[in-house]
Amino acid sequence: MNSRRALPQTIAVCSECDWVMRVPPRAPGEAAQCVRCGHHVAPPAQADHQRPLAWALAALIMLALVFAFDFLSFSTRGVTHTMSFLDAAGAMAGHDYPSLGLLLLCTTVALPGLYLLAVVFLCLQAIRGSAGNATRLLARQLRPLEPWMMADVFIVGVLVSLIKIVTLADIAIGPSFAVFCVYAVLLLRCFTLVDWPSLWRDLAPDAVEPTSLQPGRTGASQGAVVCRGCDMPFRPREGERCPRCGRRSVAHAADRLQLTWALLVTAVILYIPANIYPIMSTTSLGSTDPQTIIGGVLHLVHTGSWPIAAVIFIASIVVPISKIIALAWLCLAARHGYHHDSRVQMRLYRITEKIGRWSMIDVFVVAVLVALVRAGALMAIEPGPAALCFAAVVIITMVAALTFDTRRLWGETFETETP
Numbered sequence: 001m002n003s004r005r006a007l008p009q010t011i012a013v014c015s016e017c018d019w020v021m022r023v024p025p026r027a028p029g030e031a032a033q034c035v036r037c038g039h040h041v042a043p044p045a046q047a048d049h050q051r052p053l054a055w056a057l058a059a060l061i062m063l064a065l066v067f068a069f070d071f072l073s074f075s076t077r078g079v080t081h082t083m084s085f086l087d088a089a090g091a092m093a094g095h096d097y098p099s100l101g102l103l104l105l106c107t108t109v110a111l112p113g114l115y116l117l118a119v120v121f122l123c124l125q126a127i128r129g130s131a132g133n134a135t136r137l138l139a140r141q142l143r144p145l146e147p148w149m150m151a152d153v154f155i156v157g158v159l160v161s162l163i164k165i166v167t168l169a170d171i172a173i174g175p176s177f178a179v180f181c182v183y184a185v186l187l188l189r190c191f192t193l194v195d196w197p198s199l200w201r202d203l204a205p206d207a208v209e210p211t212s213l214q215p216g217r218t219g220a221s222q223g224a225v226v227c228r229g230c231d232m233p234f235r236p237r238e239g240e241r242c243p244r245c246g247r248r249s250v251a252h253a254a255d256r257l258q259l260t261w262a263l264l265v266t267a268v269i270l271y272i273p274a275n276i277y278p279i280m281s282t283t284s285l286g287s288t289d290p291q292t293i294i295g296g297v298l299h300l301v302h303t304g305s306w307p308i309a310a311v312i313f314i315a316s317i318v319v320p321i322s323k324i325i326a327l328a329w330l331c332l333a334a335r336h337g338y339h340h341d342s343r344v345q346m347r348l349y350r351i352t353e354k355i356g357r358w359s360m361i362d363v364f365v366v367a368v369l370v371a372l373v374r375a376g377a378l379m380a381i382e383p384g385p386a387a388l389c390f391a392a393v394v395i396i397t398m399v400a401a402l403t404f405d406t407r408r409l410w411g412e413t414f415e416t417e418t419p
């Protein structure tokens, strides 16, 4: 099982800018970057598959323990309410927002749990030596799931919720929250430890990479595409699907800009009700106080919670608006072929793609507050329709970023900068 340690030199086609390059053998810990756009065409090499396997197992154990203890508890004027992790999802479902409960469950525990189980299975298969078609089908689904796992965003959401209500009641953090934090760290570490090129080489040793591709040109100019499932370059005319993982290739000619535009317009339309309607309502001693996103920010400013007001303002107002503007600009740049500052455009795209998920903080804050603040007539919090619209805006802008084909930001040529 250690015979593969002498990793061969390979030809890679960058999935972000389509540049063809040689990837020299990587020693453990060494990553490979695209010479043109800086994209990591290969992550840090791992000595073997044991490390990601061990970290994934540890994360799974922590995930199981999250459900074993109390998450948070809340007491005011003699009334105490304790919530488990599942109560956060259940409370949204109980207030006629089952889709938000499902969203929370999927992004924080269900998808990561399935991902970790799949990583364990794939590492074991890779250690054994090869894998069948079903295993390859599973492997190609995993990386697209990574941006949708938001355990880290949920932790920030919980902290923001606690700071919001700390002056109104006594809050106690349960063991389950501490376990959840450990689980989130292990999950993030697991993403960086899976060495996909080596994993694919061991899962599918029979797949032959094309040897006739010339480095220093684009893949498109040589009739080659890079598979979005397993990163293997191939020529689609040899067969529509990737010979290694079976995923259908996304051809260069496919004009997906229209789809990105359509998603952006939908996000803009949904962002209006997300700001007009209340995101949550607080009922305290018989009086109900509905709060919009911006109303919540202003309330925090008035009560002196500047840092939390800034977090919510950036996550819920600045990030979605700048993301929509940035993507619209990139669509225009791609449509009209502005290739003179491709590196800047690429950086803008990567920032847009990375920060989008953090907008979900406000939705998680609402979910935690609804589940936690339950003191009958004394105080209760209910979700508002804006929470649903806002969650849809975040998801749709994330999908819009994923549908954008960054290869369109780059031309056919590239002059290497002389040091």
Ligand SMILES: [Zn+2]
Pocket (backbone or CB within 6 Å): 014, 015, 016, 017, 018, 019, 034, 035, 036, 037, 038, 039
């Ligand atoms: Zn590149």
Ligand SMILES: [Zn+2]
Pocket (backbone or CB within 6 Å): 227, 228, 229, 230, 231, 232, 242, 243, 244, 245, 246, 247
């Ligand atoms: Zn493939």
